[in-house]
Every structure is written in C-alpha cells, then in structure tokens.
Amino acid sequence: MHSDADSALQGFFEYLSGEKRLSAHTLSAYRRDLQRLQAYCRQQQINGWQALQTSDIRAYTAFRHKDGVGGKTIQRELAALRSFYRYLLKRQIVSNDPVQDIRAPKSAKKLPKTLDVDQIAGLLDANPDSILEIRDLAMFELFYSSGLRLSELVMLDIGDLGLAEGFLRVRFGKGGKDRQLPIGSVAIAAIRKWLAVRPETPSPALFVGARGARLGQRSVQLRLEKWCIKNNLPEHVHPHMLRHSFATHMLESSQDIRTVQELLGHSNIGTTQIYTQLDFQHLTRVYDNAHPRAKKPVEKKPVD
Missing domain, CATH: 1.10.150.130 (Tyrosine recombinase, N-terminal domain)
Incomplete structure (x- = not known):
C-alpha cells in the first residue's frame, strides 16, 4: 500500500x-x-x-x-x-464503502454446561446450617424444579406462588411474557421451610436478604458459589447451569421438546433445540458404554 x-x-x-x-x-x-x-x-x-x-x-x-x-x-x-x-x-478519502454488505461467518454455538443427576443431588441434598442457607436451598431447588432464569427468580413475589396447587407465576419473563410453571414437591417443601423463617419485611419479594430487601442477582450468584465451596462440589456452578440441567434432564426423560420450550419460556424452538444436542451426546455415551459392538476393539498383542 x-x-x-x-x-x-x-x-x-x-x-x-x-x-x-x-x-x-x-x-x-x-x-x-x-x-x-x-x-x-x-x-x-x-x-x-x-x-x-x-x-x-x-x-x-x-x-x-x-x-x-x-x-x-x-x-x-x-x-x-x-x-x-x-x-x-x-473525509472524502474514498468514494465507496466495500464493507457494507459483508457479514462474518457464524460461530458454532457452544453447548451449555450442565450437571448430571448425581451432581444435582450433591448440590441439593446438603443440609442448611442457618436461616440464610435455608433460603439459599429453597432458591436452588426452585431453579432446578422450574427451570427459572436468574432474573425471573429474583423478581418472584410471595403472591406469585400457589404452593397448595403446585405452581408459580412468572410475571417478568424475557420479552415481557408471563407464564405459569409447575413446582416439584421437594422445592415446595424447601420454600415452606424458608417462609417459616423469612424475616418480617414490607417487601413482597419471595427471597430477601438479612435486612429484608429483595435479593439481587449478584447476591444469588455469590451464595451459590459459597454453597458449592462448602459442599465440595468440583465444578464452578452458576445459576443458569441449574436451568440448563433442568432442560436437559426434562428432555432426556420426556423427549417432548415443545413442552420443554414452553417451560423455559423460549419464543423460538430453535433456542430449545440446543438441548437436543446435549441429549444426543448423552444417548451416544450410553450407547458407547452399553452396546457390545460399539466399543473400540482392543488390539491383540502378537504371540511370541
């Protein structure tokens, strides 16, 4: 040049x-x-x-x-x-823009990290030692029970729960969409334990801090990190990993991608389809371990 x-x-x-x-x-x-x-x-x-x-x-x-x-x-x-x-x-140094119609090649989507069932059990079966840990366990159970986003969990109010009927209402979903989700019995029991010790506060928030204010997203992340360290979990776990695990385990068991899409609140099924890749990887691992003709042959050493 x-x-x-x-x-x-x-x-x-x-x-x-x-x-x-x-x-x-x-x-x-x-x-x-x-x-x-x-x-x-x-x-x-x-x-x-x-x-x-x-x-x-x-x-x-x-x-x-x-x-x-x-x-x-x-x-x-x-x-x-x-x-x-x-x-x-x-600056009138050139007269045309050759970059206008250029698009970068798409990167392959990274598959989300998930926890297997045993890891989930290690995370959720530990016993809480304080009021705040009772609250934390209720949060983590709810993440995995209903597949919530972090932003949806912190915006839940007590009035959004129907524990007797086994459901909750998400009023601040992505794109402003509301949806109703089921809650599992273990999560319901954990929430009831939290409500029994929840501090008296004018805040309608389901999950509050020690001073009675609604818990923020960063606080939830830090509490999950602390919980994992305490319980010797080998991998860094973030809240969205519990949502990913929920989706993957639901899809593995039900094979019903439309229901999983609705539960997750995805407007486009293409977003949900990434979990089918995770499910296929799981099936492939099971196949490789179980099928007698799938395993790589062991090389026989020549006989002297």
Missing part, C-alpha cells in the same frame, strides 16, 4: 483517540485489526483503501476463518473496518 494509506490510518487513530475518546485498550484493538488487514493488502498488491473491493474483504474474511479465527473475532475486525470506512467517506 502507498504512504497515503498509512497517513489515513494514522489520521483515523488520532480521530478515535481525540474526538471519540476511545480507551487505550479499544484503540489498540482497532490498530491491530486494521494493520493486519493492511499487511494482507500489501501481500495482495492492493495499493490503497480506495482500491479495496468487497470481493477483497470477502477473501480476507475467508482467509482469516480458514486460519482458525472464530466468527466473533472476525465480526470485531469487520466492525473496526466499518468504522474506518465511515471515517474515510466523511
């Missing part, structure tokens, strides 16, 4: 630092991404930013993807390039 390309880049970095006041970390990332593209352009004998075409950028993203770079990283690099071309257009 010509020296004009270097000058344009330098002007852009000064613009980001001076007018946009981007952090040093973000500025460093922009510099690294754009200088990497510039080096690629030199290899391809592309002489300037005006000469860069949409087909060149497609080829560059394909090159990066083939090199093992993930979709999210390429997406970030394209965001830096879009910002750069907006700057070039505004």
Whole structure:
C-alpha cells in the first residue's frame, strides 16, 4: 500500500483517540485489526483503501476463518473496518464503502454446561446450617424444579406462588411474557421451610436478604458459589447451569421438546433445540458404554 494509506490510518487513530475518546485498550484493538488487514493488502498488491473491493474483504474474511479465527473475532475486525470506512467517506478519502454488505461467518454455538443427576443431588441434598442457607436451598431447588432464569427468580413475589396447587407465576419473563410453571414437591417443601423463617419485611419479594430487601442477582450468584465451596462440589456452578440441567434432564426423560420450550419460556424452538444436542451426546455415551459392538476393539498383542 502507498504512504497515503498509512497517513489515513494514522489520521483515523488520532480521530478515535481525540474526538471519540476511545480507551487505550479499544484503540489498540482497532490498530491491530486494521494493520493486519493492511499487511494482507500489501501481500495482495492492493495499493490503497480506495482500491479495496468487497470481493477483497470477502477473501480476507475467508482467509482469516480458514486460519482458525472464530466468527466473533472476525465480526470485531469487520466492525473496526466499518468504522474506518465511515471515517474515510466523511473525509472524502474514498468514494465507496466495500464493507457494507459483508457479514462474518457464524460461530458454532457452544453447548451449555450442565450437571448430571448425581451432581444435582450433591448440590441439593446438603443440609442448611442457618436461616440464610435455608433460603439459599429453597432458591436452588426452585431453579432446578422450574427451570427459572436468574432474573425471573429474583423478581418472584410471595403472591406469585400457589404452593397448595403446585405452581408459580412468572410475571417478568424475557420479552415481557408471563407464564405459569409447575413446582416439584421437594422445592415446595424447601420454600415452606424458608417462609417459616423469612424475616418480617414490607417487601413482597419471595427471597430477601438479612435486612429484608429483595435479593439481587449478584447476591444469588455469590451464595451459590459459597454453597458449592462448602459442599465440595468440583465444578464452578452458576445459576443458569441449574436451568440448563433442568432442560436437559426434562428432555432426556420426556423427549417432548415443545413442552420443554414452553417451560423455559423460549419464543423460538430453535433456542430449545440446543438441548437436543446435549441429549444426543448423552444417548451416544450410553450407547458407547452399553452396546457390545460399539466399543473400540482392543488390539491383540502378537504371540511370541
């Protein structure tokens, strides 16, 4: 690339630092991404930013993807390039934007981590030693019993429960959608124990702290972390892992994805289908361990 390309880049970095006041970390990332593209352009004998075409950028993203770079990283690099071309257009250094219609390749969805039934038992069968731990156990039982999101659990009020009938009402679901969920008998028993010792407070919240205020999401996360350490659980467990475990175990037992979708409050069944992959992995493990012709043959040593 010509020296004009270097000058344009330098002007852009000064613009980001001076007018946009981007952090040093973000500025460093922009510099690294754009200088990497510039080096690629030199290899391809592309002489300037005006000469860069949409087909060149497609080829560059394909090159990066083939090199093992993930979709999210390429997406970030394209965001830096879009910002750069907006700057070039505004300064009339180029007359077209070759990045406009470029999309990064999609990254494969990571499968959510779950706990198996024995791990769930280790988490929920431990005995509480204090009032706060009685509350904590009720929260964790409810997570796993009804597949709640963390935000839904902390927003529950006592009036949302129908313990005699075995249900609860989620009034603050994702997308503003309400739904009614069943509660298992073990979770109901844990909630009754908590309500018997819950501090007197004007707050309608089901789960409150020692001072009577509604418990926040971060507090729930920390209490679960503390509970796991106390009970020697080998893996870091976060609240959403209990929701994932609920969904996976329900799907393994029922094979009814539509019901699991409704229980989880997913508007799109595609979101629920990720649990079918987890279920298939479980089936594959069972098959490999149980089927006599599925196991890898043991190599026989030659007889001397």
